[in-house]
Amino acid sequence: MKHLTIACAVLACACADAAAPAIEKRIDALLARMTLEEKVGQLVQIGSGDFASGDVEKGPLDSHVVNAVVRGEAGLLISCCGIKKYNQLQKMAVEESRLGIPIMLGHDVIHGCRTVAPIPLGLSCAWDEDLWRGLAETFAVEARTRGIDWTFAPMLDVSRDARWGRIAECAGQDPFLASRYAASMVRGFQGDNPADGRHVAACLKHYVAYGACEGGRDYNTVELSDDTLRNVYLPPFEAGVRAGALTVMPAFHVMNGLPCSANPYLLRTTLRGRFGFEGMTVSDWGSVGELVPPRHGMYANLADAAAGAINAGMDVDMMSNAYRRHLVERVKAGVVKANVLDEAVRHVLRVKFALGLFEHPYADEKLLEKLDLKKHAEQMRVAAQRSVVLLKNEKRTLPLKRGTRVVLMGELGDNPSEMLGTWQTWDVPGENAALLAGLRADGVDVVYAPCYTMTGAVDVVAVTAAATNADLVVATFGELCGWAAAMNGENTSRADIGLPGEQDKVVEALRATGRPFVAVLFNGRPLAIPELADACDALVEAWNPGSSGGWGVADVMTGLAEPTGRLTVDFPHKTGECPLYYNRLETGRPWVDGDRWTTRYVDAPSPGRSLFSFGFGLSYTTFAYANEKAAVDGDKVVFTADVTNLGGRTGEEVVQVYVRDVVACVSRPRRELKGWQRVKLVGGETKSVRIEVPVSRLGFWHAGTRVAGEGEFNAWIAPDSDRGRLLTFNLGGAR
Numbered sequence: 001m002k003h004l005t006i007a008c009a010v011l012a013c014a015c016a017d018a019a020a021p022a023i024e025k026r027i028d029a030l031l032a033r034m035t036l037e038e039k040v041g042q043l044v045q046i047g048s049g050d051f052a053s054g055d056v057e058k059g060p061l062d063s064h065v066v067n068a069v070v071r072g073e074a075g076l077l078i079s080c081c082g083i084k085k086y087n088q089l090q091k092m093a094v095e096e097s098r099l100g101i102p103i104m105l106g107h108d109v110i111h112g113c114r115t116v117a118p119i120p121l122g123l124s125c126a127w128d129e130d131l132w133r134g135l136a137e138t139f140a141v142e143a144r145t146r147g148i149d150w151t152f153a154p155m156l157d158v159s160r161d162a163r164w165g166r167i168a169e170c171a172g173q174d175p176f177l178a179s180r181y182a183a184s185m186v187r188g189f190q191g192d193n194p195a196d197g198r199h200v201a202a203c204l205k206h207y208v209a210y211g212a213c214e215g216g217r218d219y220n221t222v223e224l225s226d227d228t229l230r231n232v233y234l235p236p237f238e239a240g241v242r243a244g245a246l247t248v249m250p251a252f253h254v255m256n257g258l259p260c261s262a263n264p265y266l267l268r269t270t271l272r273g274r275f276g277f278e279g280m281t282v283s284d285w286g287s288v289g290e291l292v293p294p295r296h297g298m299y300a301n302l303a304d305a306a307a308g309a310i311n312a313g314m315d316v317d318m319m320s321n322a323y324r325r326h327l328v329e330r331v332k333a334g335v336v337k338a339n340v341l342d343e344a345v346r347h348v349l350r351v352k353f354a355l356g357l358f359e360h361p362y363a364d365e366k367l368l369e370k371l372d373l374k375k376h377a378e379q380m381r382v383a384a385q386r387s388v389v390l391l392k393n394e395k396r397t398l399p400l401k402r403g404t405r406v407v408l409m410g411e412l413g414d415n416p417s418e419m420l421g422t423w424q425t426w427d428v429p430g431e432n433a434a435l436l437a438g439l440r441a442d443g444v445d446v447v448y449a450p451c452y453t454m455t456g457a458v459d460v461v462a463v464t465a466a467a468t469n470a471d472l473v474v475a476t477f478g479e480l481c482g483w484a485a486a487m488n489g490e491n492t493s494r495a496d497i498g499l500p501g502e503q504d505k506v507v508e509a510l511r512a513t514g515r516p517f518v519a520v521l522f523n524g525r526p527l528a529i530p531e532l533a534d535a536c537d538a539l540v541e542a543w544n545p546g547s548s549g550g551w552g553v554a555d556v557m558t559g560l561a562e563p564t565g566r567l568t569v570d571f572p573h574k575t576g577e578c579p580l581y582y583n584r585l586e587t588g589r590p591w592v593d594g595d596r597w598t599t600r601y602v603d604a605p606s607p608g609r610s611l612f613s614f615g616f617g618l619s620y621t622t623f624a625y626a627n628e629k630a631a632v633d634g635d636k637v638v639f640t641a642d643v644t645n646l647g648g649r650t651g652e653e654v655v656q657v658y659v660r661d662v663v664a665c666v667s668r669p670r671r672e673l674k675g676w677q678r679v680k681l682v683g684g685e686t687k688s689v690r691i692e693v694p695v696s697r698l699g700f701w702h703a704g705t706r707v708a709g710e711g712e713f714n715a716w717i718a719p720d721s722d723r724g725r726l727l728t729f730n731l732g733g734a735r
């Protein structure tokens with residue numbers, strides 16, 4: 001009873017741990033009264049009968065769902081059915097089912113519900129744990145207004161391959177930053193007390209290494225060394241468990257030959273054994289049913305798949321009906337032991353207790369009117385500001401100067417729903433969601449000339465004419481994210497991550513006009529855009545910025561807000577360079593420009609040089625670093641530097657600490673992020689920045705053993721993963 005104990009204890013009463021035995025006793029008592037069928041019912045998750053689109057309150061309850069709830073055949077539901085229906089179904093569970101065990105309702109509230117933040121990849125570029133936690137608190141309370149008490153978030157898949165469409169949903173490519181993101185989101189979603197009716201159960205997904213799918217193709221196979229699994233892909237999940245996450249969702253794919261849904265090494269040895277997880281595991285949609293031929297082919301039939309999954313440690317079966325149809329018989333046949341079944345049910349009941357559902361099963365139908373959605377919209381606007389990464393700004397093109405006559409071009413310049421990004425199951429009316437509205441709200445003299453769509457033909461004449469009649473062009477580029485034509489999000493892997501459609505023609509047409517142009521990217525992944533990056537005068541990475549996103553992006557473009565975002569992924573020059581990531585090994589032949597025999601591509605700039613690197617982002621001012629030092633002080637290494645704002649306007653720098661273990665028992669990455677600090681400086685101001693890194697953070701896993709960092713290290717206190725003065729320190733010990 002480790003981390004969930006804290007969650008449960010904090011929930012049930014102030015005195016930590018005093019409640020955990022009390023809850024366990026209540027679970028024991030329930031288990032003693034439950035029939036085999038009722039126990040299996042607690043492990044079954046079915047659809048709520050609605051799949052949220054618009055106002056889900058309309059229409060009758062689904063009789064299939066009602067019967068399953070009243071008979072205790074489905075203890076968990078998925079997909080928002082609206083708060084009134086949730087309460088009606090909950091009332092049936094509590095008052096009409098034999099034991100009155102409440103249901104739970106899960107839904108993908110990934111980056112917003114009634115207001116929407118930028119996609120998680122954009123949020124990760126804020127490098128701000130307080131911002132992340134605060135947003136998750138808002139997502140949670142808004143979810144509760146729709147009767148949702150469990151979200152399938154945060155998504156913690158480290159992703160190094162931009163071809164994978166779900167990179168949009170993750171916190172980038174670095175395990176340390178993703179770990180901080182994980183803990184912040186869990187604490188935000190669950191709060192100190194998930195039973196307070198304003199928080200939800202979090203769900204760490206997709207456990208694990210889903211982002212390492214071969215070819216960046218969704219659902220595809222993953223083959224990883226145990227070292228890489230432990231050093232790169234598991235840390236965010238461990239961080240989420242230690243933050244008290246109540247649920248974990250194993251992924252669809254095969255990991256080293258075993259599907260994650262039936263992988264005891266992942267589900268029992270690692271998740272329960274190493275991390276001490278005591279909450280509930282839930283399969284991804286239908287994945288237990290995917291264990292049989294012609295799919296994974298782990299088990300001959302659904303009955304064996306049900307037994308195999310629960311024996312491997314899968315508590316809840318989402319939507320495959322394997323448990324519902326076959327688990328009772330598999331237990332009676334002795335293929336699933338009673339204690340294995342009881343343990344899975346115990347995990348589910350623990351989460352329901354942790355959510356306070358036994359004491360307060362009903363959602364507060366008046367909660368929505370207690371919320372200040374304008375305040376939430378403002379929070380989403382700030383989140384959009386903080387997610388923007390300024391990638392280029394020649395001739396001080398930005399911020400826009402007052403009185404400049406601007407023409408805004410492209411479909412994404414005035415398309416509010418396309419600003420919401422992947423996983424938006426409600427059509428959220430945003431406040432100045434579109435860039436056009438945002439620019440106008442910020443007083444920009446702007447006309448809109450659509451000229452082209454993301455996938456259709458380009459009216460080059462219109463582009464040229466519109467550009468000629470304006471002082472400055474703001475041209476929008478990127479990907480579509482609406483469900484119908486989504487180019488990022490689930491199962492939207494792209495074999496070519498250049499600009500879709502004929503957008504390249506827009507780039508060349510604008511280059512030919514010679515007019516200054518700002519390119520604004522609305523996308524869910526790094527794109528291979530060397531031509532655009534070269535042709536434009538300024539390049540704004542806006543991601544999918546959310547329901548107040550256009551406003552937030554306009555705030556940065558006009559200078560009302562500073563550009564403070566920093567990339568959490570590398571941008572390649574060409575798709576063929578994927579997977580591309582900063583924390584790679586050097587190889588025996590690290591790239592040297594012009595040296596024929598060092599690692600490179602003959603038809604692309606060497607892997608030694610990304611188009612834009614992890615940690616990179618510009619400000620409207622510039623910063624200088626001086627007196628950088630790395631000093632070992634007992635069980636920590638202290639990094640200090642003097643950072644000066646050289647410009648005339650206030651700016652915010654993200655000071656980053658990278659290390660390299662120079663000599664180790666295995667080859668170690670050329671750089672690894674080990675700490676960062678945001679520092680705000682007025683023009684001309686200097687601050688001494690101090691970042692402490694525990695020595696324990698400098699170790700790594702090899703052959704199942706945690707190896708302590710020893711000997712000489714290179715280090716950098718830097719503005720991104722490419723720059724910084726080389727420092728060294730020595731941890732002593734034999735190397």
Ligand code: GLC
Binds near residue numbers: 108152205
């Ligand atoms: C989907 C996704 C997962 C989501 C689940 C429930 O297929 O893989 O991220 O939480 O199903 O919607």
